[in-house]
Amino acid sequence: MSFNQEFDEHSAWRRERARHLQTLAGWLERRDLLDAGARERLAQLQERLASDKVMVAFVAEFSRGKSELINAVFFAGYGRRIMPASAGRTTMCPTELGYDADLPPCLRLLPIETRLQPQSLMEWRSAPHQWERIDLDVNDPSQLAQAIEKVAEVRRVTQEEARALGFWHDEQPDDNPLPGLDGLIEVPRWRHALINMAHPLLKQGLVILDTPGLNAIGAEPELTVSLLPQAHAVVFILAADAGVSKSDLVIWREHLAPSAEHGDSRLVVLNKIDTLWDDLTSPDDIEAQIARQRVQSAQVLGLAPQQVIAVSAQKGLLAKVRQDETLLAESRLPELERALADDVLAHRREILQAHVRTTLQQLRTEVGHLLHARTRELVEQIQELEALRGKNATVIRQMRLRIEQEQREFDAGGARIQAVRSVHLKHLKELFALLGANRIKADVAALAQALKQPGVKFGVKKVYAEAFRRLHGGLADAHRMAAEVQDMLAGAFRSLNAEYGFALQVPERLDLSRYAEELAEIEQSHLQYLGLTNVFRLAQPEFADRLAKAVLSRLRKLYEEASNEVELWNKAAASQLDAQLRERRKNFARRIEAVHRIQEAAGSLDERIAELQARLDDLQAEGDEWTRLTAEASLAEAMPSATPRPEVGLAAQQTASV
Incomplete structure (x- = not known):
């Protein structure tokens, strides 16, 4: 296929992936399984697929x-x-x-x-x-x-104007454009x-x-x-x-x-x-x-x-x-179009596939744990009510008091959970500081000052190397800090799981290494401006200032992306804890309501157990459906395209679009 046809297929693939993600989000929303972290991850991925x-x-x-x-x-x-x-x-x-x-x-x-x-x-x-x-x-x-x-x-300007605009260099006469008979220089x-x-x-x-x-x-x-x-x-x-x-x-x-x-x-x-x-x-x-x-x-x-x-x-x-x-x-134009399609679109799709695959895997794990926790709690409720068969009102009242006591103890343990949050947020604040705009400015301050010096900028290459050494060091510190946060969360989650029966799972380890690789690429892409071939161009204040701003602009974008990834990772961990706290509180309310209804004769014990068993069956069906939906999404994610494409030429597409 031509590049145009391949691009149509690529766009259809993106739309199909976004549709699958929307279906999953709706399914989770209707069953109260879509926490804040999962919602944001799905929304970001859908936005990326739509606007890629x-x-x-x-x-x-x-x-x-x-x-x-x-x-x-x-x-x-x-x-x-x-x-x-x-x-x-x-x-x-x-x-x-x-x-x-x-x-x-x-x-x-x-x-x-x-x-x-x-x-x-x-x-x-x-x-x-x-x-x-x-x-x-x-x-x-x-x-x-x-x-x-x-x-x-074009415009025709004097040599002085051409020099100011960057199109005339006295030090490199061979590269200068030829003046006209009137002595003027042609510039864009x-x-x-x-x-x-x-x-x-x-x-x-x-x-x-x-x-x-x-x-x-x-x-x-x-x-x-x-x-x-x-x-x-x-x-x-x-x-x-x-x-x-x-x-x-x-x-x-x-x-x-x-x-x-x-x-x-x-x-x-x-x-x-x-x-x-x-x-x-x-x-x-x-x-x-x-x-x-x-x-x-x-x-x-x-x-x-x-x-x-x-x-x-x-x-x-x-x-x-x-x-x-x-x-x-x-x-031989089709050969170039095939090369563009193979090199560009195939590589782009691989990157998007990796993001979709990672998101699906994370969702499959997190929702699976939440469904398992709901199932376990339902089974415990059924066992709890089965134990009331043949018991008198005093035993039933004592069970209600015991559940209420458990609820009070759980609520009292909120201080410990809050302490985990406080330590987590403290570490995160330090991590965000390592990736913040103030840190970037501090690391490149000497470089910016060196580029502002008038005339030939001796030693700027060394200052440049030192600035990027500091930047690389800061990213390395951020990577270590992320590992520390991960380890701290793993320990806290293990403790909470053991004490409260949660099913908390630490998100996959936050990996900032790709940002270090991109930083190295940025460093390399500027080096040509600091060599001997550009020494006179670099002496021009306007050019040096544009170079400094270009460097800072690209660094800001890189660090913003890194900060956004940290934020998303944090929400995945925090929202998981919030979701399980919310589920546990709902479970206490349901257990107390069940015993209350039996006490007030609002429903027989058998009826309540039957209701819970029906809910357990529904939950099992939901688990099966979730497995099927994620399997379908994974299968579709690996296919070239699930959307048939009409056989129309580019000219026909253009006529339709305009």
């Missing part, structure tokens, strides 16, 4: 056919080009294509002059009045394409573009990031330290006739290779293989040329040859528009 994004970033130097490739893979259903792809420079600023239901279809453009101000791109996103907005008519492909052409607009008119449109794939969660050439990438730290690392796949485009040029290699080494630990998420495309098609050259010779370019490009970039895919985006787009299967096969 898959970002594919396209990176290339100018004139590599990047925008044409985006048109061919994603927008051929419109029957024409949507992204500007004429000869020469096209997309001049980073462009994100996505869908937000709260916004009308529109193109938003951030002026390039905002680079002269200290705000980061993330901050500018929260200032919509600073962006120029153009409404899009998604029913009119011509208007859509014409409006999006604005991302190719816009700093960033956001396109919101109801394309079927975008509506289902696809985000496309179209990045311009080396100058624009290097001048925006947030691209390489925030946006590109977030991409689930990065497609790096080369020209098939030229292979890896000097500027291509700079982009790869400085901006892509440092964060390419997961090599299968980096695909290299040798585009424009149609330039090698030649009536004077045999097909075998053409194939040999393409094979050599693939192998040579892979060697230069340090990749496996299968990660370099040769295509013709222009012929692929033409073939899709004309529905020419022969030309489509010759363009």
